[in-house]
Amino acid sequence: xxxxxxxxxxxxxxxxxPKTPLQAAKLPNMDSLxxxxxxxxxxxxxxxxxxxxxxxHLQLFGYPPPQFYGGRGPLEALGMGFDLRPxxxxxxxxxxxxxxxxxxxxxxxxxxxxxxxxxxGALNLKIGDVEFIFRSSTEHRGVLVLRGPSLSPAVSDxxxxxxxxxxxxxxxxxxxxxxxxxxxxxxxxxxxxxxLDSHTLNKTxxxxxxxxANMLLLRGxxxxxxxxxxxxxxxxxxxxxxxxxxxxxxxxYVGMDIINVKGATGTFETDLKAKAxxxxxxxxxxDFVFLHVKACDxxxxxxxxxxxxxxxxxxxxxxxxVLKDTGAYLIITGDHSxxxxxxxxxxxxxxxxxxxxxxxxxxxxxxDEVSCMQGGLxxxxxxxxxxxxxxxxxxxxxxxx
Amino acid sequence: xxxxxxxxxxxxxxxxxPKTPLQAAKLPNMDSLxxxxxxxxxxxxxxxxxxxxxxxHLQLFGYPPPQFYGGRGPLEALGMGFDLRPxxxxxxxxxxxxxxxxxxxxxxxxxxxxxxxxxxGALNLKIGDVEFIFRSSTEHRGVLVLRGPSLSPAVSDxxxxxxxxxxxxxxxxxxxxxxxxxxxxxxxxxxxxxxLDSHTLNKTxxxxxxxxANMLLLRGxxxxxxxxxxxxxxxxxxxxxxxxxxxxxxxxYVGMDIINVKGATGTFETDLKAKAxxxxxxxxxxDFVFLHVKACDxxxxxxxxxxxxxxxxxxxxxxxxVLKDTGAYLIITGDHSxxxxxxxxxxxxxxxxxxxxxxxxxxxxxxDEVSCMQGGLxxxxxxxxxxxxxxxxxxxxxxxx
Numbered sequence: 001x002x003x004x005x006x007x008x009x010x011x012x013x014x015x016x017x018p019k020t021p022l023q024a025a026k027l028p029n030m031d032s033l034x035x036x037x038x039x040x041x042x043x044x045x046x047x048x049x050x051x052x053x054x055x056x057h058l059q060l061f062g063y064p065p066p067q068f069y070g071g072r073g074p075l076e077a078l079g080m081g082f083d084l085r086p087x088x089x090x091x092x093x094x095x096x097x098x099x100x101x102x103x104x105x106x107x108x109x110x111x112x113x114x115x116x117x118x119x120x121g122a123l124n125l126k127i128g129d130v131e132f133i134f135r136s137s138t139e140h141r142g143v144l145v146l147r148g149p150s151l152s153p154a155v156s157d158x159x160x161x162x163x164x165x166x167x168x169x170x171x172x173x174x175x176x177x178x179x180x181x182x183x184x185x186x187x188x189x190x191x192x193x194x195x196l197d198s199h200t201l202n203k204t205x206x207x208x209x210x211x212x213a214n215m216l217l218l219r220g221x222x223x224x225x226x227x228x229x230x231x232x233x234x235x236x237x238x239x240x241x242x243x244x245x246x247x248x249x250x251x252x253y254v255g256m257d258i259i260n261v262k263g264a265t266g267t268f269e270t271d272l273k274a275k276a277x278x279x280x281x282x283x284x285x286x287d288f289v290f291l292h293v294k295a296c297d298x299x300x301x302x303x304x305x306x307x308x309x310x311x312x313x314x315x316x317x318x319x320x321x322v323l324k325d326t327g328a329y330l331i332i333t334g335d336h337s338x339x340x341x342x343x344x345x346x347x348x349x350x351x352x353x354x355x356x357x358x359x360x361x362x363x364x365x366x367x368d369e370v371s372c373m374q375g376g377l378x379x380x381x382x383x384x385x386x387x388x389x390x391x392x393x394x395x396x397x398x399x400x401x
Numbered sequence: 402x403x404x405x406x407x408x409x410x411x412x413x414x415x416x417x418x419p420k421t422p423l424q425a426a427k428l429p430n431m432d433s434l435x436x437x438x439x440x441x442x443x444x445x446x447x448x449x450x451x452x453x454x455x456x457x458h459l460q461l462f463g464y465p466p467p468q469f470y471g472g473r474g475p476l477e478a479l480g481m482g483f484d485l486r487p488x489x490x491x492x493x494x495x496x497x498x499x500x501x502x503x504x505x506x507x508x509x510x511x512x513x514x515x516x517x518x519x520x521x522g523a524l525n526l527k528i529g530d531v532e533f534i535f536r537s538s539t540e541h542r543g544v545l546v547l548r549g550p551s552l553s554p555a556v557s558d559x560x561x562x563x564x565x566x567x568x569x570x571x572x573x574x575x576x577x578x579x580x581x582x583x584x585x586x587x588x589x590x591x592x593x594x595x596x597l598d599s600h601t602l603n604k605t606x607x608x609x610x611x612x613x614a615n616m617l618l619l620r621g622x623x624x625x626x627x628x629x630x631x632x633x634x635x636x637x638x639x640x641x642x643x644x645x646x647x648x649x650x651x652x653x654y655v656g657m658d659i660i661n662v663k664g665a666t667g668t669f670e671t672d673l674k675a676k677a678x679x680x681x682x683x684x685x686x687x688d689f690v691f692l693h694v695k696a697c698d699x700x701x702x703x704x705x706x707x708x709x710x711x712x713x714x715x716x717x718x719x720x721x722x723v724l725k726d727t728g729a730y731l732i733i734t735g736d737h738s739x740x741x742x743x744x745x746x747x748x749x750x751x752x753x754x755x756x757x758x759x760x761x762x763x764x765x766x767x768x769d770e771v772s773c774m775q776g777g778l779x780x781x782x783x784x785x786x787x788x789x790x791x792x793x794x795x796x797x798x799x800x801x802x
Contacts, residue, residue, distance in 0.1 A: 358416045358417065358418055358740075358742050359416065359417075360416060360417060360421075360749070360770055360771060361417070361771070362771065362774050363771075363774075363775075374775075375774075376442075376771070376774035378442075378774075378779060378780040379780075380448060384447070384448040384449060386449075387447065387448055387449030387450055387748065388448055388449035388748070389449070390449060390748075391449040391450075391451060391747060391748035391749065394743065394745075394747075396449060396450065396451050396748055397451070398451050398452070398453050398746060399446060399450055399451065399452050399453065399456050399466070400452050400453030400454070400455045400456025400457070400466065400470060400473070401453040401455060401456075401473045401620075401621055
């Protein structure tokens with residue numbers, strides 16, 4: 001039975017300065033796949049639209065964001081392994097330092113992962129009939145989940161993204177649930193500020209001249225909803241191999257099995273060989289494997305052309321040959337462009353290639369933004385990915401008879 | 402006045418092994434049209450979607466299937482010349498052999514067309530206020546039409562597509578009409594089983610050791626609706642030249658004149674010269690001629706690369722020069738791919754070419770799946786065909802003023 005791999009190189013697309021990282025990198029294995037396969041360009045959402053990674057991955061998995069995207073918070077929570085229930089409100093919640101009513105450090109003096117974990121227990125409260133559950137992840141980062149009746153995700157971020165600001169959560173629509181939720185969050189923040197100020201960890205930090213972690217900055221509120229799994233939507237069993245929590249979260253949201261790989265960190269040091277090995281294993285039990293590598297996007301955000309190029313070369317050397325050898329159909333693309341010259345996501349198309357037994361080949365023999373303009377796939381949309389993939393593995397059924 | 406021919410080569414598209422039939426065949430006439438015309442690739446429905454022939458032809462004729470497709474049964478009935486009335490429920494109905502409650506032969510021992518015709522009369526019954534009308538076509542095949550009040554097409558197939566299964570029709574939604582229709586069909590099947598068991602033809606067959614044709618297997622239930630004709634929709638008079646009943650049925654459904662051509666069989670032996678002659682004649686009285694050749698699709702279903710290639714070469718030699726000489730605008734394409742290596746329809750694009758006086762030409766000089774990737778039409782959709790065709794013959798009117 002045919003299997004398929006969707007390999008997303010996060011932030012893959014770039015702009016020429018005068019070459020793009022894909023053009024500058026030596027990628028003999030990807031170029032060979034391009035030569036023997038079909039290429040093209042893809043707008044994840046539509047021409048010129050810059051997507052976040054959450055929205056773009058939903059789109060690529062065949063879940064139109066207008067229907068299925070409910071905010072980033074729940075996806076981060078799911079990715080951390082949190083067992084969300086339908087109706088739970090989840091927010092990203094980062095430790096910060098509040099002094100005299102204003103934020104003086106948005107990362108609480110680079111709090112360590114271990115320290116954050118020590119504070120975790122003190123942050124689980126109940127206010128009225130609403131439970132507040134905090135879970136820390138790495139360094140100052142974590143998620144806050146609200147569970148109870150009459151809640152709404154329509155509340156503002158409290159993170160103003162600069163120091164010197166005060167902290168307040170406001171409703172962003174006129175529904176009474178939103179005002180109620182914002183009010184509860186403000187009560188919660190006030191209470192935990194007191195609790196954290198008197199926490200022994202913060203007293204220890206103060207003694208050594210470190211800023212206290214005495215506040216949470218909130219953003220990305222969303223409500224968790226139950227949606228059909230990929231098995232229900234498309235009739236395929238799916239697995240996710242990714243380092244970053246968000247990608248695992250989106251994958252878990254759409255019902256993929258999450259395969260945790262030792263050494264898959266979502267960073268430049270991620271163990272690509274371990275991920276490749278995990279793909280081989282996952283294909284034994286699944287029709288479809290989603291493989292994600294983050295570091296090219298991070299390099300784009302840092303404006304680090306050399307690092308992006310080097311990561312592409314590592315991928316080409318350590319991952320691509322193994323993926324090819326699996327015999328599965330391969331779709332390689334990005335979720336969006338992250339041009340180094342912009343240090344941010346952009347709405348430029350990403351190159352895409354499709355490779356597999358008996359599939360058509362075009363005349364393109366290099367995998368980059370410019371070569372793929374001539375590709376036989378033409379210009380496609382992120383919403384085409386799942387139909388194309390299901391067609392490859394003959395799981396698309398027939399429309400009509 | 403300008404005329405146009407839409408020539409659909411059923412199942413035209415294929416996959417390379419290592420060439421596609423279109424690449425392997427010698428097609429000097431089609432290649433010459435490609436050289437002097439415009440080419441491209443077409444997804445009938447959208448990228449990766451595999452259409453059935455019924456749905457794809459509706460789409461190509463400018464009738465979006467979500468709005469106009471009501472199931473295959475009515476289209477087959479129309480194609481057989483049955484005068485359906487709005488509200489009639491039609492199903493494909495094939496003779497089979499039922500023994501001890503299970504199907505032991507899905508084709509009733511390859512019943513002949515003549516034998517089936519002898520059984521036809523015995524199968525027209527009335528149950529309550531619903532008429533059951535059976536019409537046989539070729540060999541074991543036929544259609545069953547239900548005419549009466551409170552009927553629904555939302556009933557299951559009774560054909561499980563394998564021997565050893567029992568026969569039962571079930572409603573597929575919760576409407577009372579669906580349960581009523583399924584119940585009536587089950588009563589009907591029980592009654593005709595008794596009638597056919599005691600039919601003299603089956604007694605004769607039994608004596609010579611042949612399986613009795615004592616059951617009908619049902620599939621593709623649909624309701625007939627009256628829709629606007631092509632003349633009403635697009636202001637053009639249209640004719641159909643096809644061998645297969647389904648294609649005539651879709652054409653009749655959209656109000657085309659059906660031109661029956663002696664020797665047009667929908668098989669490899671179809672008389673292409675007779676069809677070409679009929680196109681010439683039809684153009685005298687119609688703005689638009691739909692020409693259909695089936696055999697390439699059948700070869701794809703059989704996995705017979707040589708036969709598909711040979712049929713393409715016959716088409717090139719016997720049909721194309723005549724079509725070109727008519728002076729009509731020509732659109733040549735397929736309704737979907739039927740790759741020999743898959744023995745089934747697939748969602749891969751089909752090549753398309755447009756040729757006619759003063760029309761633009763691109764640099765493509767070969768008509769195949771790979772050459773047409775570079776075509777000047779780019780990647781189009783089945784829904785583009787009618788607007789493009791109406792534009793060729795200047796019958797598209799103007800949007801705005």
